[in-house]
Amino acid sequence: MRWEGNEGSDNVEDRRGQGGGGFPLGGRSIGVGTVVVALLAGWIFGINPLTVLGLLSGGGGPAPQVQQGPAPAPPAQDHEAQFASVVLRNTEEVWGGVFRQAGAAYQAPKLVLFRGAIQTACGAGQSAMGPFYCPGDQKIYIDLGFFDTLSRQLGAPGEFARAYVIAHEVGHHVQDELGITGKVDQARSRMSPTQANALSVRVELQADCFAGIWAHHSQQSKQWLDPGDIESAMNAAQKIGDDALQRSAGRAVVPDSFTHGTSAQRQRWFGNGYRSGQVQDCDTFAAKTL
Numbered sequence: 692m693r694w695e696g697n698e699g700s701d702n703v704e705d706r707r708g709q710g711g712g713g714f715p716l717g718g719r720s721i722g723v724g725t726v727v728v729a730l731l732a733g734w735i736f737g738i739n740p741l742t743v744l745g746l747l748s749g750g751g752g753p754a755p756q757v758q759q760g761p762a763p764a765p766p767a768q769d770h771e772a773q774f775a776s777v778v779l780r781n782t783e784e785v786w787g788g789v790f791r792q793a794g795a796a797y798q799a800p801k802l803v804l805f806r807g808a809i810q811t812a813c814g815a816g817q818s819a820m821g822p823f824y825c826p827g828d829q830k831i832y833i834d835l836g837f838f839d840t841l842s843r844q845l846g847a848p849g850e851f852a853r854a855y856v857i858a859h860e861v862g863h864h865v866q867d868e869l870g871i872t873g874k875v876d877q878a879r880s881r882m883s884p885t886q887a888n889a890l891s892v893r894v895e896l897q898a899d900c901f902a903g904i905w906a907h908h909s910q911q912s913k914q915w916l917d918p919g920d921i922e923s924a925m926n927a928a929q930k931i932g933d934d935a936l937q938r939s940a941g942r943a944v945v946p947d948s949f950t951h952g953t954s955a956q957r958q959r960w961f962g963n964g965y966r967s968g969q970v971q972d973c974d975t976f977a978a979k980t981l
Contacts, residue, residue, distance in 0.1 A: 692915060786905070813825035889949075929958055956981045
């Protein structure tokens with residue numbers, strides 16, 4: 692992916708200098724093993740990692756605090772941060788254009804870089820949760836160390852695999868902009884856990900499809916993808932499928948616990964978006980077969 696020299700986004704907050712290198716929660720320090728438990732619970736069983744971390748740490752204490760006031764932009768010499776900024780800027784251009792064609796205005800999200808733990812409008816965020824989107828403040832949160840995890844531990848290397856991860860989180864913001872997030876939250880409150888998980892799968896697969904839409908339009912306008920880049924994103928989608936994660940954890944595959952979709956489903960919906968480039972082709976909620 693030939694991204695160097697492209698414009699970065701102004702919507703990046705660098706809060707990595709706030710707080711220490713541990714995982715503070717409730718005034719305590721949480722060990723790496725505890726964080727891994729929370730991560731597995733979130734990925735494999737559909738449990739909110741914030742809830743698990745609160746329970747394992749005793750809960751009840753204050754959430755990690757972020758420094759008040761504006762955050763600086765990431766330094767120009769920070770290669771990974773600049774990459775994330777360039778990808779974010781391109782998502783702004785792509786989705787701004789898609790919304791304009793539909794007669795609407797796109798409000799871009801902020802991308803917050805952090806380390807360890809951070810307070811969000813959705814609660815206390817932890818690095819071990821991986822990248823996440825908070826609709827409460829319309830911000831995407833990411834510890835760039837996740838990209839090392841993606842490459843070395845999950846077996847999904849490559850810059851475009853990283854771009855896919857960012858574009859997926861932007862996809863959740865697009866859902867929020869379209870009013871989908873609020874409707875899903877209302878529906879989930881009336882469902883059983885199994886039904887809620889099934890609905891979450893459709894939400895995540897649509898975000899994958901939206902990531903594919905971004906890739907489609909991005910390549911049309913920039914022609915910046917190298918041979919193998921789309922395959923890199925497809926490999927990342929395969930590695931972070933619910934079934935693949937459960938197998939890698941040495942557990943039985945339990946479809947009722949899926950919250951993000953199988954590897955094949957994630958690849959299929961990303962591919963749908965990439966081939967089509969049309970929002971109407973990402974209606975996972977109406978699809979009879981995922």
